[in-house]
Amino acid sequence: MTQLHLIIAAGGTGGHMFPAQALSEAMLRKGWRVTLSTDARGARYVGGFSHAVEIREVSSATFTRGGVLAKLAVPLRIFTGVMAATFAMMRERPDVVVGFGGYPTIPAMAAARLTGRPRMLHEQNGVLGRVNRVFAKHVAHVACGTWPTDVPLGADAVHTGNPVRAAIVERAGAPYTPPGDWPMSLLVFGGSQGARILSDVVPAAVALLPEALRDQLRIAQQAREEDVERVRAAYDALGMRVEVATFLHDMPRRLSEAQLVICRSGASSVADINVVGRPAIYVPYAMAVRDEQTANARGPVEAGAAILMPETQLTPEALADAVTRILTEPETATKMSIAALSVAVPDATERLVELVEDLANNPAPKG
16 A cells, blocks of 8 residues: 655744644554755754654745845745746656645645646644645645634635643643642743743732732742842742743743643643643734734633733733632632533544545545
């Protein structure tokens, strides 16, 4: 029996690469040959992929980086990548091509369209990225990690959810300890670019909490390297022993132990929190071009699992009020935990696998 071949195309960010990695591992277990198509930038992020995955570097570029000359060279670099990918697909005839977004996706998806290979996309966020939007109407399915997702009219949107790490799945639905007269865990994180405002506001909000509540808190907060010392100093001034670090290890355990999470609403973060089932306060990253982080939070917020607090509304007073409301009302916090589970998709990887296998068995390439 001929080994089935999957080509995965993904860009050089964790948002694109993590679900791509999850799918690659699942398809390898099913005996497929898997090739990852990415560019030089993306190749720096492939350390988590199995050695059995063939890494294929293609020429690509983005208009958002570099000077005038670099931007002028973008079309030529993309064209070169498309031609190389097209010749490779004419030779190999892959059974399915899946794009996960980012400019490195362009060569493989364009080549798949030119050669008529079965193809689909996965979009992590609630708003399609630029590249996925271009190809959305020319693929069999757009697998949506966030639901609902804003897709072009005529595209076949399928809710699969965002794959989460096996360590998170192991904590799926971990029993929630509601707030009470005992030590409570507050987990705060924001990503390398999004942590600054949380470093500014969260310690100030904690200072406004009722003293009895503040004394019960055990806080772990991620901060940028240049902010770590001032965040520690702010908590020290309150007489609190708090863990502040640029990277918080063992997030699955931390999530399962948390009574409340305050964080950005990146798609992976939202997926992890929902799978474990924890109340959250989401602060969408205001600089996100398509405001996708607001879209990512919409599901859990509408379900009653989270509070949305845009940066324009994120004041110490408003945040302190929200934290107090959740951590002094055990019934409310418990309902939020249950609501998070109601919008979780712990089997997102399996859903993606089913779409790929169905597409291989019933090719339906679009024009």
